[in-house]
Structures are given as C-alpha cells and as structure tokens.
Amino acid sequence: MNCVFCDIVKHKRETYAEYEDDKFMAFNDIKPSAPIHILIVPKKHIDSIKSVDGEHKELLGEMIVLAKKIALEKKLEGYKLIFNVGRQGGQIVDHLHLHLLGGWEKS
Numbered sequence: 001m002n003c004v005f006c007d008i009v010k011h012k013r014e015t016y017a018e019y020e021d022d023k024f025m026a027f028n029d030i031k032p033s034a035p036i037h038i039l040i041v042p043k044k045h046i047d048s049i050k051s052v053d054g055e056h057k058e059l060l061g062e063m064i065v066l067a068k069k070i071a072l073e074k075k076l077e078g079y080k081l082i083f084n085v086g087r088q089g090g091q092i093v094d095h096l097h098l099h100l101l102g103g104w105e106k107s
C-alpha cells in the first residue's frame with residue numbers, strides 16, 4: 001500500500017506535527033483552504049468514513065475531541081470540522097482524516 005498519510009505518521013515524510021500521540025497525528029494541509037487548515041489523521045490506516053463501523057466509534061469521537069483541543073490551543077473562536085468522503089465528496093487521500101479549518105477574520 002502506498003499511502004502518503006501512512007508515510008507521514010511513520011515519519012517517512014517530513015512534516016511539522018501540530019500534535020502527535022500514539023493514536024493520532026495532526027499537521028498542516030499542504031493546500032490550505034483557510035488561514036488555519038489542520039488535518040487530524042489516525043495512525044491506524046482506515047481508507048475513509050465509508051470504511052468505518054461500530055468498532056470505530058471511540059476513534060471518531062477522539063478525533064473530534066482532539067480537533068476541539070487544537071482549536072482551543074489556536075484560540076479559534078469559530079471553526080469547521082469536515083470529513084470528505086470519496087472522490088465525489090472531495091477526498092483526495094485514501095486515509096481517513098478530519099479537516100479543522102478556521103482563522104478567518106471577523107466581519
């Protein structure tokens with residue numbers, strides 16, 4: 001399997017980790033859609049939301065709680081959390097990841 005996110009979490013590709021523990025890594029998106037655009041990636045390879053089932057409930061919950069923690073550390077008052085699912089849903093890398101987007105100026 002040739003997965004860029006697996007390479008990143010195994011430190012085979014260089015990136016700055018915003019966060020890392022035994023289950024997750026969070027790093028900046030290389031093509032950001034917001035002033036702050038962080039990807040939260042489980043270290044265990046899962047292709048997509050399409051591949052999750054009941055055994056993944058805890059992992060998904062932990063991803064969302066981690067996104068909230070990172071948002072608080074970045075002092076984001078508002079932000080978006082997005083899972084892109086499949087090519088038609090905008091998923092480019094076949095490894096489950098949660099987008100944390102924020103940092104827009106107040107209007």
